[in-house]
Amino acid sequence: MALIVQKYGGSSVADSEKIKNVARRVAKAKDEGSQVVVVVSAMGDTTDDLLKLAYQISEQPSDREFDILLSTGEIVSSTLLAMALGSLGYKAISLSGAQAGIHTDSSYSRARILRVDTKRVVSELRKGNIVIVAGFQGVTGKRDITTLGRGGSDTTAVALAVSLGAEICQIYTDVEGVYTADPRLVPQAKKLKEIGYEEMLELATYGARVMHNRAVELGWLYNVPILVASSFSDSPGTTICKEASMEVKNKVRGIAHDTNVAKVTVVGVSDHPGIAAAIFEPLARANISIDTIVQNASINNITDLTFTVARSDLLKAMSIVEPVVKSVGGKQCVTDSTLAKVSIVGTGMQNTPGYAARMFRALYEHGINIQLITTAEIRITCIISEDRVTDAVRALHQAFELEKET
């Protein structure tokens, strides 16, 4: 019998009516003859409410206690969904992450899954149960509760799909799938039927918030297809799978954008080995991701170094970089936090020249100034002024003809 794993996000289980709606969708999958494992997130704002409570009580809550606290949100929604299925006449059982065998390391609040012991889930499936698993959580070797951090429930779902040999992992959320660009910016944006894992990763990293990269990477590693679709409609979603169909190859698949960008320019440092390390090592230790790095050609052995960080990390980054710059004799640090990234993504770009030129021309024709450029195998990113980001996304969407039926 086919086995599918479904995951429903917080907005899909936000209240009792929505939970009943999810139960009907799960029941339908069961009626269609599949064994069904369902992973749920916490209801609506539950996690935020619990966070607020914790911070009312302590400025620095213990990591261990924090994880136990947060894990209750998914327990609540999983039991409620099991009850809702029960009242529709379906056999269902909820399992905590621990009961479902999600074994993690002990890095509280961002635990990694070490292995999934599927014994209990398999035994409940054999009894004819629909198995509801509390997402976002696991258990250490010492049986302490951990949470998986951002994208945790998606990761739980894909990990279960991998371990159970599921046919597909279906991620139901409040978006209808993956689009060629953000439909709020580009009304002509098209929903993609399929997208490759790598393309999805690049799109997500560069701004398309559909699901967390961590879960996509896991799906890619074990080659489990992931469907992203809406829990509120029957519209077909987007399948993230090994590679997009032949006919859509050789093409830009989507335009990503991200406004959480700040630029730091370190002015007048001497161009000798070790300078970059001196600046970037302490940032890495502080867990600040550096994106683009550009070093100008040096004049008289003096150069400028420019890099970008998430805007939300800027203050922390500056508090680390400024003392370092002084200590190596740099002149000053200049920051700009009014920037955005716009990217084109597609496996087609890999072996075909001309994409970069077409991108730069489209931006130029709309009078959009490019401040920095970075490229990856299947992506080209330009840093531009934030106030031009909508124009830029629209211009690129048109330039690469993404509004046409794929």
Add this chain to the structure above:
Amino acid sequence: MALIVQKYGGSSVADSEKIKNVARRVAKAKDEGSQVVVVVSAMGDTTDDLLKLAYQISEQPSDREFDILLSTGEIVSSTLLAMALGSLGYKAISLSGAQAGIHTDSSYSRARILRVDTKRVVSELRKGNIVIVAGFQGVTGKRDITTLGRGGSDTTAVALAVSLGAEICQIYTDVEGVYTADPRLVPQAKKLKEIGYEEMLELATYGARVMHNRAVELGWLYNVPILVASSFSDSPGTTICKEASMEVKNKVRGIAHDTNVAKVTVVGVSDHPGIAAAIFEPLARANISIDTIVQNASINNITDLTFTVARSDLLKAMSIVEPVVKSVGGKQCVTDSTLAKVSIVGTGMQNTPGYAARMFRALYEHGINIQLITTAEIRITCIISEDRVTDAVRALHQAFELEKET
């Protein structure tokens, strides 16, 4: 080192400020040199909110799911209290019922504790931790979550106190202790310094809602003293212990009352063996407690049978009794749900005559009609009209001179 178990009820941990207050109280006990284990209930109305959610989703939620759902309330409050202690600079760790080794049978929603495996708690105490245990919950042999039903957190606390060999189990709640009568009815009511287990049980069964009998029975069985006191004041509470001091023996200790009473009179049944069984067995199967039973002397082998049930059980009881009465040829059933019970309780009564007479006279002198009387070893109860209950409690409080310093 002395070990104490403290328990804080839902109203004591209703919000973050109250949790901080509890943390300060726990810290004080730790500072005074004890090892401290704390049991907490769910915050304020959490359990009711979860119940409401469950019934929005299903009219008959699965017992297993229900228990998992409810158990999250105590997990939340236990982690928050651990965080609050952490921010005061104390080492604290929260444990779920399962982690604290509370092993129960698998009667969901009213599980009985089979044994307490104290290994983890002891090991955390040895590390210098204050151990916070989520009350009201346990775990079956199959590691499924159970809840203990009414009075569950009190029972968790006493069970831990017993198993850990604690010096005392302190139950902190929103009342200041056990009074000679309900202070809302009798302004002169005195708080008792001590009360015997048996007296407490009789008082509680007959209306003094301080803590659940189940926990008192457990304390009695293993002879663990239980302090009942307020978490909102430093006023000394009441200690429930093996026996009250010698000097307060031979006395009525308190007046209990209960307005959740209804009377059923079965008129004109034939007085032969088996009639009582025919009526009371189906009530017992329906889990309806019968309190007083009175059978009139029979005339021509025809008799009337009167019994009382909790008023909240009356409708259910009648739906069971009426068909039975018809089938055994009874004439009719008459009910009265405007009644109340008033009781005097005290071990002193056991070997001393005259208490009943004094009680009846006091009621008579206030023009209060007695409908039914029942007695137990250390208690005499009269069923009276509900609208006279305040008068009756005051009259008895005065007649037995309970307003005098004990």
